[in-house]
Amino acid sequence: MQAEAIMTKPVITTHANATIAEAVELMLSNKVSCLPVTDSDGALVGIVSKSDFLRREELGTRRVRPRWLEFDLGPGTTANDYVRSNGRIIHEVMTAHVISAPPGASVAHIVNLMMQHRINNVPIVDRERVVGIITRTDLLPVLIRAMPKAGTTPPDDDLIRRAILAELQGQSWSGGDVIDVRVSDGVVELTGEIVDERQRKAAIVAAENIAGFGQVKDGLFFRIDPFSVMKVS
Structure with missing residues (x-):
């Protein structure tokens, strides 16, 4: 534009x-x-x-x-x-x-x-x-x-999952394929490990933009990066 x-x-x-x-x-x-x-x-x-x-x-x-x-x-x-x-x-x-x-x-x-x-x-x-x-x-x-309109969510669970995975894998902060996505009846669950809490919010936003607000469950596990701990100490 x-x-x-x-x-x-x-x-x-x-x-x-x-x-x-x-x-x-x-x-x-x-x-x-x-x-x-x-x-x-x-x-x-x-x-x-x-x-x-x-x-x-x-x-x-x-x-x-x-x-x-x-x-x-x-x-x-x-x-x-x-x-x-x-x-x-x-x-x-x-x-x-x-x-x-x-x-x-x-x-x-x-x-x-x-x-x-x-x-x-x-x-x-x-x-x-x-x-x-x-x-x-x-x-x-x-x-x-430009924002997604209500009712534009992909019609089935597999399409939702593939769309979210594609969005995540296209982002440098996601860590590639360390975040997995499960979808059941339109409800998304994010699983996998993250090393920075800011990744959690970003992953949820990415999923919500496709599945819709309130349709995302956070199952991500925060793993402390031992190398960052060593740098701090």
């Missing part, structure tokens, strides 16, 4: 020369958490979000650093802190380096950008123009549509 299929459009934007008060009012009236910033030609030049307005002189929340740290950081950093806390125009406080993506970007690419850069919003840009935006909230309907 590509970004253009799930992005929100049209996009509420603000101008680089707009005031902070105007941008905040725009956010509140449209119930959005960020605003892409455009120049006079409509090209994307930055982005502002609610977090950009947290360290403000008006709120009494400006960043205060210890003197010794200010000395180490130099005047540039403290000057930037001052601008962020006291600037009145959007171009003074916006994030100029915008993480964006083209309309044809995959959902996986969008999520990787969000996780790698710790951001909540990715503007979708085509020839320097903002054509959409994807927020973390926009990904939730995609998740719901």
Whole structure:
């Protein structure tokens, strides 16, 4: 699935020369958490979000650093802190380096950008123009549509067992064939040995995704790995 299929459009934007008060009012009236910033030609030049307005002189929340740290950081950093806390125009406080993506970007690419850069919003840009935006909230309907629906469980025990085994054997954490699966009347029992308790939860999740919630019995045996004990001691 590509970004253009799930992005929100049209996009509420603000101008680089707009005031902070105007941008905040725009956010509140449209119930959005960020605003892409455009120049006079409509090209994307930055982005502002609610977090950009947290360290403000008006709120009494400006960043205060210890003197010794200010000395180490130099005047540039403290000057930037001052601008962020006291600037009145959007171009003074916006994030100029915008993480964006083209309309044809995959959902996986969008999520990787969000996780790698710790951001909540990715503007979708085509020839320097903002054509959409994807927020973390926009990904939730995609998740719901992709999740298995009730009633899609394989019709018999053997198919359920084979499907679960195939899923387990395709995962590096499962240990290959150390986990066995038994199925009776649609109820799954996981047996075998694991060496890490996190494998238990992962195996149960794998089985539940195929057999259904409440249809999996945990019969896995936790075996302490002697080599890990030796490393600890």
